[in-house]
Amino acid sequence: MMFRGLFEYTIDPKGRVNVPAPFRDLVQKSGQESLMITKFQDCLYVFPHEEWARIEEKLASVPSTDRQLAPFVRSFGGSAVEVAFDKQGRVLVPPSLRAYAGLEKDVAIIGMQRRFEIWSLQRHQQSCADFEKELTQNPELAKRISDLGI
Amino acid sequence: MMFRGLFEYTIDPKGRVNVPAPFRDLVQKSGQESLMITKFQDCLYVFPHEEWARIEEKLASVPSTDRQLAPFVRSFGGSAVEVAFDKQGRVLVPPSLRAYAGLEKDVAIIGMQRRFEIWSLQRHQQSCADFEKELTQNPELAKRISDLGI
DNA sequence: CACTCGGTGGGTAATTGTGGGGAAAGGTGG
DNA sequence: CCACCTTTCCCCACAATTACCCACCGAGTG
Numbered sequence: 001m002m003f004r005g006l007f008e009y010t011i012d013p014k015g016r017v018n019v020p021a022p023f024r025d026l027v028q029k030s031g032q033e034s035l036m037i038t039k040f041q042d043c044l045y046v047f048p049h050e051e052w053a054r055i056e057e058k059l060a061s062v063p064s065t066d067r068q069l070a071p072f073v074r075s076f077g078g079s080a081v082e083v084a085f086d087k088q089g090r091v092l093v094p095p096s097l098r099a100y101a102g103l104e105k106d107v108a109i110i111g112m113q114r115r116f117e118i119w120s121l122q123r124h125q126q127s128c129a130d131f132e133k134e135l136t137q138n139p140e141l142a143k144r145i146s147d148l149g150i
Numbered sequence: 151m152m153f154r155g156l157f158e159y160t161i162d163p164k165g166r167v168n169v170p171a172p173f174r175d176l177v178q179k180s181g182q183e184s185l186m187i188t189k190f191q192d193c194l195y196v197f198p199h200e201e202w203a204r205i206e207e208k209l210a211s212v213p214s215t216d217r218q219l220a221p222f223v224r225s226f227g228g229s230a231v232e233v234a235f236d237k238q239g240r241v242l243v244p245p246s247l248r249a250y251a252g253l254e255k256d257v258a259i260i261g262m263q264r265r266f267e268i269w270s271l272q273r274h275q276q277s278c279a280d281f282e283k284e285l286t287q288n289p290e291l292a293k294r295i296s297d298l299g300i
Numbered sequence: 301c302a303c304t305c306g307g308t309g310g311g312t313a314a315t316t317g318t319g320g321g322g323a324a325a326g327g328t329g330g
Numbered sequence: 331c332c333a334c335c336t337t338t339c340c341c342c343a344c345a346a347t348t349a350c351c352c353a354c355c356g357a358g359t360g
Contacts, residue, residue: 080261088306
């Protein structure tokens with residue numbers, strides 16, 4: 001189950017967002033009708049169930065007294081909700097997640113291998129632009145990229 | 151019985167807080183009409199009965215002569231109260247717990263797998279903001295998160 | 301040019317969340 | 331032991347949100 005590609009959609013006033021047809025097919029062919037969705041780093045992370053199960057196990061292993069990681073678990077794990085497809089293949093994004101990711105109208109959905117991400121289109125473009133700029137100014141970044149073999 | 155997601159509600163002047171409908175369904179479908187609620191780490195911890203039973207057993211195993219753990223048992227175990235749903239699915243939070251968690255008007259309820267937490271919304275947002283800030287500045291934290299495999 | 305498929309938008313009924321009023325229960329001081 | 335005040339319980343009513351429909355529109359295709 002590998003998610004690839006970038007898609008642009010609109011989120012409507014009710015908070016419904018279309019899921020790219022190829023992603024939906026992948027999920028439904030594995031017998032699922034819903035996804036897990038949570039928030040991290042200015043966007044929403046979306047996982048199929050088997051992947052989320054793996055993550056939840058890791059999260060559960062963090063003791064609630066871990067002052068450093070507990071906030072992460074609360075933010076990342078605690079925000080996760082299960083969302084089901086409607087008849088047209090959309091999912092309803094809860095208000096708190098919508099607000100976190102700044103989703104208002106145009107959104108970008110980006111395949112990231114075992115998960116995909118939902119971005120405010122504007123925020124995503126900004127983030128891309130910031131990166132391009134940084135790349136021209138930061139040799140260390142450029143080196144790390146070439147070290148990746150690209 | 152897995153509690154997931156973040157919900158925002160208001161606590162009214164009488165101290166009643168709504169329980170998220172999905173959580174309520176989980177609890178009621180297992181034949182229960184009440185929850186156990188106690189205080190820990192600036193928020194309230196809420197458990198269904200079977201989970202609380204497990205915890206109570208652990209607490210009971212601490213000898214009262216244990217100078218280090220006894221205060222924890224007294225605070226955590228001793229503050230626990232059973233609260234029942236009213237007809238609209240709310241629970242009444244006793245004044246002392248309300249005060250401990252700083253619940254005044256807006257609250258966040260956060261699913262944490264086998265339990266859920268009740269936070270003052272403002273306090274929770276602060277904690278999230280602190281975490282986000284820490285994340286950008288602390289490579290060690292970033293590493294610990296990526297070590298979780300996310 | 302029909303037809304399908306993918307994406308968008310809306311209406312309506314049911315559910316969920318919020319706020320109060322008044323009766324019952326419990327606690328306090330005389 | 332009683333009067334009084336406060337807190338809790340139980341009911342109802344309204345507002346907001348969500349779930350579940352179905353309609354439309356445009357692009358690509360036989």
